[in-house]
Amino acid sequence: MKHTFAIGIGGAAGQGVATPGDIFAKIFSRRGLHLNAYNAYQSIIRGGHTFLTIRTGPERVTNMGDRLDLLIPLNQDAMHRHLGLLTDGAACIYNADTIKPGAAAKGVALCPLPVSKLADITRNKVAQNTLAVGAGLSMMGIGFQALAEVLTEQFKKKGDAVVSENLGIARAGYDYATANFKSFARPLPMTENRYAVLSGNIAMAMGGTAAGVKFYCAYPMSPSTGVLHWMAAHARKAGIMVRQVEDEIGVVNMAIGAAHAGVRSMCATSGGGFALMSEGLGMSAMMETPVVVIDCQRAGPSTGVPTKTEQGDLWQMLGAAFGDYPRLIAAPLDIRDCFKIIPEIFNLVDRFQCPGIVLCDLLLSEGRLSVDPRDLDFNPVIDRGELITTASFVSPGDGNGGYKRYKITESGISPRAIPGVPGYVHTAATDEHDEDGVLISDEFTNPTKRRAMMEKRMRKVEGIEAAVPPPVLWGPRNTDITLIGWGSTKGVIEEACEILTEQGISANQLQIRWLVPLHGDVIVDILKDARYTIIVENNYSGQFARYLRSETSYTPNGYIRKYDGEPFMPHHIVEAVKEQLSGKSTLSVPAHEIMV
Amino acid sequence: MATTVVVPPKHLAMADLKGKVDPDWCPGCGDFGVLAALQKALIELQIPNHNVVTISGIGCSSNLPGYINTYGMHTLHGRALAVATGVKLANHDLTILVTGGDGDGFGIGGNHFVHTMRRNVDLLYVVMDNQIYGLTTGQTSPTSRIGMKTKSMPLGNIEAPVNPISLALAAGATFVARGFSGEQKHLMELIKKGIQHKGFAFLDVFSPCVTYNHDNTYQWFRPRVKKLEDDSAYDPSDWVGAMEKSLLWGEDIPIGKFFERTDVPTLHAAEPVLNPGPLVQNSARIAPDVARSFVEELM
Numbered sequence: 001m002k003h004t005f006a007i008g009i010g011g012a013a014g015q016g017v018a019t020p021g022d023i024f025a026k027i028f029s030r031r032g033l034h035l036n037a038y039n040a041y042q043s044i045i046r047g048g049h050t051f052l053t054i055r056t057g058p059e060r061v062t063n064m065g066d067r068l069d070l071l072i073p074l075n076q077d078a079m080h081r082h083l084g085l086l087t088d089g090a091a092c093i094y095n096a097d098t099i100k101p102g103a104a105a106k107g108v109a110l111c112p113l114p115v116s117k118l119a120d121i122t123r124n125k126v127a128q129n130t131l132a133v134g135a136g137l138s139m140m141g142i143g144f145q146a147l148a149e150v151l152t153e154q155f156k157k158k159g160d161a162v163v164s165e166n167l168g169i170a171r172a173g174y175d176y177a178t179a180n181f182k183s184f185a186r187p188l189p190m191t192e193n194r195y196a197v198l199s200g201n202i203a204m205a206m207g208g209t210a211a212g213v214k215f216y217c218a219y220p221m222s223p224s225t226g227v228l229h230w231m232a233a234h235a236r237k238a239g240i241m242v243r244q245v246e247d248e249i250g251v252v253n254m255a256i257g258a259a260h261a262g263v264r265s266m267c268a269t270s271g272g273g274f275a276l277m278s279e280g281l282g283m284s285a286m287m288e289t290p291v292v293v294i295d296c297q298r299a300g301p302s303t304g305v306p307t308k309t310e311q312g313d314l315w316q317m318l319g320a321a322f323g324d325y326p327r328l329i330a331a332p333l334d335i336r337d338c339f340k341i342i343p344e345i346f347n348l349v350d351r352f353q354c355p356g357i358v359l360c361d362l363l364l365s366e367g368r369l370s371v372d373p374r375d376l377d378f379n380p381v382i383d384r385g386e387l388i389t390t391a392s393f394v395s396p397g398d399g400n401g402g403y404k405r406y407k408i409t410e411s412g413i414s415p416r417a418i419p420g421v422p423g424y425v426h427t428a429a430t431d432e433h434d435e436d437g438v439l440i441s442d443e444f445t446n447p448t449k450r451r452a453m454m455e456k457r458m459r460k461v462e463g464i465e466a467a468v469p470p471p472v473l474w475g476p477r478n479t480d481i482t483l484i485g486w487g488s489t490k491g492v493i494e495e496a497c498e499i500l501t502e503q504g505i506s507a508n509q510l511q512i513r514w515l516v517p518l519h520g521d522v523i524v525d526i527l528k529d530a531r532y533t534i535i536v537e538n539n540y541s542g543q544f545a546r547y548l549r550s551e552t553s554y555t556p557n558g559y560i561r562k563y564d565g566e567p568f569m570p571h572h573i574v575e576a577v578k579e580q581l582s583g584k585s586t587l588s589v590p591a592h593e594i595m596v
Numbered sequence: 597m598a599t600t601v602v603v604p605p606k607h608l609a610m611a612d613l614k615g616k617v618d619p620d621w622c623p624g625c626g627d628f629g630v631l632a633a634l635q636k637a638l639i640e641l642q643i644p645n646h647n648v649v650t651i652s653g654i655g656c657s658s659n660l661p662g663y664i665n666t667y668g669m670h671t672l673h674g675r676a677l678a679v680a681t682g683v684k685l686a687n688h689d690l691t692i693l694v695t696g697g698d699g700d701g702f703g704i705g706g707n708h709f710v711h712t713m714r715r716n717v718d719l720l721y722v723v724m725d726n727q728i729y730g731l732t733t734g735q736t737s738p739t740s741r742i743g744m745k746t747k748s749m750p751l752g753n754i755e756a757p758v759n760p761i762s763l764a765l766a767a768g769a770t771f772v773a774r775g776f777s778g779e780q781k782h783l784m785e786l787i788k789k790g791i792q793h794k795g796f797a798f799l800d801v802f803s804p805c806v807t808y809n810h811d812n813t814y815q816w817f818r819p820r821v822k823k824l825e826d827d828s829a830y831d832p833s834d835w836v837g838a839m840e841k842s843l844l845w846g847e848d849i850p851i852g853k854f855f856e857r858t859d860v861p862t863l864h865a866a867e868p869v870l871n872p873g874p875l876v877q878n879s880a881r882i883a884p885d886v887a888r889s890f891v892e893e894l895m
Contacts, residue, residue: 195895196895197894197895206890206891209890210882212879212881214878215685215875235869237889237890238890239872239878241867241870242869245711246707246710246711250675250678250708250711253675253678253679253708254682256682257651257683257684257685258682258685259682259686260683261649261682261687261690263876265682265686279672280675283671283675373895378881378890382881389876418687418876419690420646420667420687425645425665427662427667427669428668428670430670430672431670438616438617439662439670442620442659444617
């Protein structure tokens with residue numbers, strides 16, 4: 001088993017759950033530890049219940065894990081909800097003045113802090129949080145200096161008095177724990193590595209910046225808003241135009257307008273906003289103007305559960321806009337991949353002049369991961385495709401000198417001139433058109449031309465399939481179990497495979513990153529010798545399973561699905577696999593034990 | 597990325613602006629007059645046609661980009677202004693003409709209409725307002741008068757029409773005018789002024805539908821339209837006065853420039869990211885030190 005350590009911090013929105021989380025994250029990443037964080041929260045600004053899990057360790061941490069080592073409940077409600085889930089070796093640090101512990105399992109250390117004795121709570125309302133952070137770090141065997149550095153950075157803008165007050169409180173908590181509480185059995189090590197800690201939203205925004213995006217626009221919608229926030233905060237330094245638009249219809253149309261004028265253009269939304277963008281995607285396809293739309297999935301349908309995760313938008317992406325047209329759909333596998341996938345998809349949409357969709361979800365968008373800065377490449381390959389940005393000739397009359405915007409070619413790709421270039425004047429239309437852009441939808445309706453234009457556009461599909469690598473099987477061959485997932489479930493399935501293998505059930509994983517093109521033949525070939533296959537996904541109906549079947553006729557042996565708003569934990573998958581191997585069921589729906 | 601080839605100055609003539617195909621509008625349609633006035637205005641202003649983008653939505657009048665030889669975009673129903681905003685922000689050296697109908701602009705595109713005006717995007721928006729849906733064969737439009745009988749309201753319209761001039765004034769348009777397709781020269785002058793205006797220029801044009809609107813015909817408009825320019829006392833910098841004029845309807849219907857102000861920065865001028873020049877000319881990668889600073893924030 002990998003050495004990991006997980007902290008859970010629970011409280012009401014507005015009680016300051018995020019700050020201790022940020023402090024722990026900074027300290028861990030600066031010690032060269034990896035981390036993965038997930039915040040279970042509600043659509044409420046003050047009150048309710050929010051629960052942040054931060055899991056750290058010297059090796060890659062790919063998911064929130066199954067076990068909490070340290071619980072910090074900031075109110076009675078958080079104590080009630082979470083104490084019962086702690087197991088042997090875990091500890092719970094809490095404010096003894098305001099919170100009563102409940103029944104804890106054997107081996108769970110209850111660590112009450114006499115908050116009003118250790119700090120002046122009339123002066124500092126979040127003293128209990130700072131005391132708990134100090135106490136926790138002492139029990140983890142991390143020197144006080146690490147905390148002092150982070151707190152000084154955090155409060156330096158507020159002046160020396162605030163810094164020293166907070167350092168004093170943290171120190172009191174630290175020393176109190178050293179004197180009164182037992183340290184954790186395995187202290188957290190240190191490594192020479194240094195990591196950046198970022199959310200998927202920040203990763204996608206930075207990935208766009210690296211890809212040369214010059215135009216970003218959005219309408220705020222959870223859980224995609226983080227992309228807008230990063231873009232808006234960094235726009236000037238990055239030379240990116242960022243606009244907040246009146247609705248998502250305006251967003252996609254504005255983005256396509258900017259793309260048409262020649263810049264890389266991106267927007268992000270969630271399922272509801274994406275629904276409004278659907279017609280615009282068809283425009284991108286018909287005008288052959290490339291655009292990238294990010295969909296950060298949340299639990300639907302309709303307003304659904306805005307702060308909870310799901311992989312329920314797949315069929316919306318597959319069916320977005322009417323008519324047949326080439327498109328790309330990529331599902332990033334983790335937060336690091338959220339960065340990497342953006343330059344990749346931009347190169348493809350520029351080359352094939354079609355819309356590209358990045359199918360992310362709340363788990364990645366709002367989760368956080370430690371990433372090696374070397375994996376954040378701001379100098380990736382940029383391929384703008386066949387783009388005409390300067391005049392190669394000047395035709396008499398400055399007309400269009402024989403240029404055909406939608407020239408019929410073998411690849412289906414026609415060189416794209418941007419407005420402003422002399423000699424390439426043309427009209428791009430959402431109506432069906434002939435090679436030089438003249439509408440053949442109204443007066444000039446012509447079945448031969450219509451067929452030729454459909455075939456021209458659809459020929460790009462072959463090129464797209466050749467340009468996108470097929471998926472590969474991860475792990476050993478000839479295993480008892482093959483788990484199939486797509487997008488964000490990569491990390492949790494990977495850990496489930498490790499646990500299963502340790503428990504004597506060998507397992508490997510096929511994780512799908514490109515949904516379109518799917519490479520169905522390759523998938524079927526990989527799976528043909530598998531002994532028992534299970535498709536794992538975060539939705540009710542098995543959207544990927546249905547898609548794979550529709551494309552390949554392939555059906556797996558079983559399914560694991562979860563649609564309660566929370567992400568999978570490794571044990572959910574492990575137990576479901578065992579249930580299926582024992583023949584009890586071919587469809588497992590794990591229950592989420594943590595009440596958040 | 598920038599256009600580097602210098603085109604020798606050439607006198608732009610009507611032949612240069614003729615589209616590849618002739619308009620498919622019904623004979624007598626008001627839109628012919630608008631197209632001709634647009635072409636004449638571009639010739640008078642001598643704007644090279646490769647620097648003009650004509651952008652439309654969907655409908656009879658929205659077919660216009662196909663009939664004028666400039667860069668063109670024939671977008672989605674109601675979305676021309678959103679697309680045009682994106683084009684302008686990506687390359688603010690371009691002259692943007694947005695053309696469409698009353699259903700396209702005030703019905704399905706109403707949201708973008710209001711927001712594009714308040715943003716003061718630098719473009720000319722010409723609405724060929726025929727008070728009817730033509731391409732869908734004659735239904736009530738947002739500007740159809742109360743009582744007008746159409747296929748969708750056979751007993752007569754009972755919904756109050758939009759007043760495009762008042763709406764534009766209220767939404768913060770910095771140039772608001774009304775023309776009449778039957779007054780070619782006057783219309784062309786308004787188009788020229790609208791193109792030259794720095795900011796959002798709105799031009800509502802009475803462009804009669806000879807097939808489906810038998811109420812608001814050339815004959816109906818001709819005696820009613822009164823040019824604001826003929827009233828020497830009229831002050832188009834007075835917003836309140838413009839609002840009062842916009843409410844006139846009936847025997848006297850004002851046409852001409854209702855309002856113009858030049859003290860509001862355009863969206864592209866107000867955006868510091870565009871200080872170095874048009875976005876499309878900025879193909880530079882992020883500087884390594886800037887990239888490093890983005891990552892260091894997260895460490």
